[in-house]
Amino acid sequence: MPKLSLHNWFQKKKENKEAENPNEKLDIPGNLWIKCTKCRAAIFNKEIEANQKVCPKCGFHFKLSAHERIALILDRGSFKEISTTMRSKDFLNFVDSAPYSQRILRSQEKTGLSDAIVIGEASIGKIAIGCGVMDFSFMGGSMGSVVGEKITRICEYCIDKKLPLIIFSSSGGARMQEGIMSLMQMAKTSSALSRLREIGIPYISVMTNPTTGGTTASFAMLGDLNIAEPDALIGFAGPRVIEQTIRQKLPPGFQRSEFLKEHGMVDIVCERSKMRDLLIKIFAFFVNTRK
Amino acid sequence: MTMEKTEQKHNSQNKKIFLEFEKPLIELYKKIEDLRKTSGAGLDMAEEIRMLEKRIKTLQRDIFSKLTPIQVVQVARHIKRPSTLDLANLIFEDFTELHGDRNFADDPALVGGIAKLSDCRKSSPLGETFFDQPVVVIGHQKGKSTKENIARNFGMAHPEGYRKALRLMRFAERFNAPIISFIDTPGAFPGLGAEERGQAEAIAKNLRSMAGLSVPFISIISGEGGSGGALGIGMGNRVLILEFSIYSVISPEGCASILFRDAKKAPHAAEVSKITAPDLLEINVVDEIIKEPVGGAHNSYEETAKNIKTAIYKHLAELSKLSPRELIADRYRKYRSMGFFIED
Numbered sequence: 001m002p003k004l005s006l007h008n009w010f011q012k013k014k015e016n017k018e019a020e021n022p023n024e025k026l027d028i029p030g031n032l033w034i035k036c037t038k039c040r041a042a043i044f045n046k047e048i049e050a051n052q053k054v055c056p057k058c059g060f061h062f063k064l065s066a067h068e069r070i071a072l073i074l075d076r077g078s079f080k081e082i083s084t085t086m087r088s089k090d091f092l093n094f095v096d097s098a099p100y101s102q103r104i105l106r107s108q109e110k111t112g113l114s115d116a117i118v119i120g121e122a123s124i125g126k127i128a129i130g131c132g133v134m135d136f137s138f139m140g141g142s143m144g145s146v147v148g149e150k151i152t153r154i155c156e157y158c159i160d161k162k163l164p165l166i167i168f169s170s171s172g173g174a175r176m177q178e179g180i181m182s183l184m185q186m187a188k189t190s191s192a193l194s195r196l197r198e199i200g201i202p203y204i205s206v207m208t209n210p211t212t213g214g215t216t217a218s219f220a221m222l223g224d225l226n227i228a229e230p231d232a233l234i235g236f237a238g239p240r241v242i243e244q245t246i247r248q249k250l251p252p253g254f255q256r257s258e259f260l261k262e263h264g265m266v267d268i269v270c271e272r273s274k275m276r277d278l279l280i281k282i283f284a285f286f287v288n289t290r291k
Numbered sequence: 292m293t294m295e296k297t298e299q300k301h302n303s304q305n306k307k308i309f310l311e312f313e314k315p316l317i318e319l320y321k322k323i324e325d326l327r328k329t330s331g332a333g334l335d336m337a338e339e340i341r342m343l344e345k346r347i348k349t350l351q352r353d354i355f356s357k358l359t360p361i362q363v364v365q366v367a368r369h370i371k372r373p374s375t376l377d378l379a380n381l382i383f384e385d386f387t388e389l390h391g392d393r394n395f396a397d398d399p400a401l402v403g404g405i406a407k408l409s410d411c412r413k414s415s416p417l418g419e420t421f422f423d424q425p426v427v428v429i430g431h432q433k434g435k436s437t438k439e440n441i442a443r444n445f446g447m448a449h450p451e452g453y454r455k456a457l458r459l460m461r462f463a464e465r466f467n468a469p470i471i472s473f474i475d476t477p478g479a480f481p482g483l484g485a486e487e488r489g490q491a492e493a494i495a496k497n498l499r500s501m502a503g504l505s506v507p508f509i510s511i512i513s514g515e516g517g518s519g520g521a522l523g524i525g526m527g528n529r530v531l532i533l534e535f536s537i538y539s540v541i542s543p544e545g546c547a548s549i550l551f552r553d554a555k556k557a558p559h560a561a562e563v564s565k566i567t568a569p570d571l572l573e574i575n576v577v578d579e580i581i582k583e584p585v586g587g588a589h590n591s592y593e594e595t596a597k598n599i600k601t602a603i604y605k606h607l608a609e610l611s612k613l614s615p616r617e618l619i620a621d622r623y624r625k626y627r628s629m630g631f632f633i634e635d
Binding site: 191254 | 330479480481482483485486487488489490492493494495499500501502503518519520524526527538540541545550551552563564565566567571574576622623626627628629630631632633634635
């Protein structure tokens with residue numbers, strides 16, 4: 001996998017866009033306009049991009065790729081990725097509608113990532129931190145051995161360098177193609193966070209749409225502070241599973257960020273445009289509590 | 292407790308329930324019953340009955356040595372399979388159930404209590420002594436009938452169940468008692484109240500807390516090890532599994548309907564997901580397989596309990612040599628090492 005620095009990555013993306021686009025965009029209206037998932041309004045794509053991928057009409061937060069989020073929230077150019085070459089292994093030779101090994105390759109091509117999370121050191125408001133950022137577009141952000149190992153490594157890195165930790169979650173849960181080993185990643189990541197906590201290093205968990213299943217039931221819910229983007233689906237069981245179990249329609253807003261805040265599970269629901277400032281304030285708090 | 296014990300006997304021994312693949316046995320059991328009836332009328336059929344019983348055992352052994360994964364799933368879910376309370380009463384002395392999470396409610400789907408493990412061996416320069424080891428027992432609790440199962444929510448715990456378990460684990464830690472957990476659940480309950488009260492948070496906190504427990508902790512998968520709901524009390528220093536139990540990230544039915552878009556493909560899902568005891572042992576998710584009586588644990592609670600007890604003695608003796616710090620480090624190593632990946 002070629003190693004791209006963040007800066008290069010964005011430049012590359014920009015170049016690509018410029019290279020492919022002008023004419024094409026006019027031909028394919030789908031590229032120019034996006035229908036908002038929530039309010040169904042047709043919005044000029046550029047308008048959404050310029051608005052941090054938030055619908056200017058209803059405030060719906062579209063998904064961000066890991067690198068988009070890094071660029072938006074962390075200090076420019078500060079992110080240094082670690083464990084860049086780690087890849088998933090199809091140890092069960094698992095085949096559903098496609099072999100797992102193929103799914104991995106396809107996701108790698110599609111996202112340019114090695115798996116569903118990137119980890120590294122960065123700064124925010126000039127405060128050095130360790131961070132992990134998940135990417136939903138890589139197999140639904142599912143947690144398999146690589147995600148588990150990378151989260152464990154960033155915890156150990158933070159312990160080693162005495163850095164506070166932040167993880168942005170965006171994940172459908174455990175990666176079923178890795179069977180029971182995906183479940184074990186819940187135990188593994190929680191063990192690593194137990195050590196971090198023991199030593200007294202702060203951990204901020206930011207949950208974005210969606211964060212469900214084994215991800216929520218392990219590292220995502222274990223923040224010293226839990227923060228959520230607005231209207232994100234956050235829960236243990238998926239809404240469909242619950243509906244099938246209780247044979248009832250779920251009330252509106254169920255398992256959304258505001259619902260979780262109301263029930264005491266998250267500290268703050270913060271919109272994307274204010275996230276960086278909020279996090280700077282929070283990390284500054286920890287800097288000043290350090291002995 | 293006496294009432295519970297009689298109920299248990301009644302449940303386990305009367306009225307056999309046969310699984311699809313056990314059909315060849317039904318005929319033989321019927322014959323025995325007929326012989327018993329006639330032998331009441333002055334004829335001695337004891338010899339014939341013994342012969343038939345022997346044939347049953349041979350046939351059972353044969354059938355159970357060739358179970359497919361989905362058949363193992365059926366045995367693991369058998370309605371007569373010994374439950375946590377059955378095992379707690381048979382393995383330990385003076386099991387006393389404790390209730391409530393001190394927060395919201397008492398969850399009948401997840402039980403726990405204190406007990407004694409008798410005749411633990413202790414070697415010292417003065418020789419061997421025996422003592423009763425106080426232990427804390429926790430486990431999912433299924434019912435033995437539809438009515439009981441509704442009361443127990445089919446062994447699917449709510450957050451208050453996981454919080455009760457955590458309370459009891461902390462209790463064990465304070466009084467330096469080893470913890471034994473029994474895992475037998477389809478999964479943590481997916482419902483409105485469960486989500487409102489933080490099912491994910493409850494399980495997550497249990498995982499982190501179990502990682503830091505300073506006492507010996509043995510988890511035994513005694514039936515159905517269903518996903519996060521199972522792991523939520525299952526992070527032992529040692530994880531043991533009964534021969535015909537299963538442990539999976541999602542039920543074969545769930546896996547089939549999500550990944551294969553056809554719930555009827557559950558047998559195939561069970562096959563490829565590697566959820567049986569030997570498969571789990573191979574990748575070190577479990578440390579030991581505990582033998583079940585011929586025909587499965589429900590055929591003899593006593594023998595099942597005896598086998599589990601033997602395994603507990605062995606692992607507890609090893610873990611008891613570790614200091615609190617070493618126990619935590621031992622657990623960290625165990626879970627730290629889980630996973631398969633490639634790195635250049």
